[in-house]
């Protein structure tokens with residue numbers, strides 16, 4: 437089974453938790469795209485749900501698949517968000533943002549009763565940090581923001597190269613919110629919660645890709661089948 441088939445299997449497993457009448461957060465990326473497609477098939481067969489997309493790309497995919505959409509201004513909560521991840525650790529802390537959608541993804545996940553992370557099992561890591569950590573920044577004053585990020589890294593015992601993300605065409609990658617992303621090659625993040633707090637305190641940082649305590653469960657698809665890992669402490673406790 438190839439990687440794409442594993443991603444689809446994980447998406448199909450998460451879909452089993454979706455019930456009629458649910459309000460859903462729709463993630464971004466190649467794995468979440470499978471979920472949106474499979475959800476579209478269920479909607480065509482009569483399932484009644486409504487979704488909030490976490491990116492313009494997902495909004496277009498969902499519309500193409502016939503999934504009815506709304507916004508967080510029109511509804512007051514979401515039942516489940518289903519989204520991919522770039523790395524997942526045993527505490528179900530995540531690195532997200534490889535596709536640049538981390539800001540909307542975090543807003544949507546935080547507005548959800550449950551977040552189900554779907555992935556192929558190569559995303560499962562003992563310690564976060566091999567995947568470059570995306571930090572979404574305001575272009576104004578970037579030099580000062582970068583220095584503040586470096587200071588936060590040093591205080592949290594991590595260091596590594598930082599680079600402003602470029603799009604495929606060579607221009608600076610611009611997020612759906614009009615911001616830039618700095619990717620930081622940290623290698624190992626021993627204390628992701630402290631780093632998350634330190635980054636969030638920097639004025640030019642809009643958001644970062646550390647998702648701490650947001651995932652309720654992870655569905656990992658691998659050669660040996662599907663593993664569902666529940667977070668020990670339910671969200672909100």
Ligand SMILES: O=C[C@H](O)[C@H](O)[C@H](O)COP(=O)(O)O
Nearest residue numbers: 465466467520533535536537
């Ligand atoms: O910004 C993008 C998101 O955080 C994605 O969910 C993440 O990068 C995983 O994407 P994929 O499922 O394509 O590996």
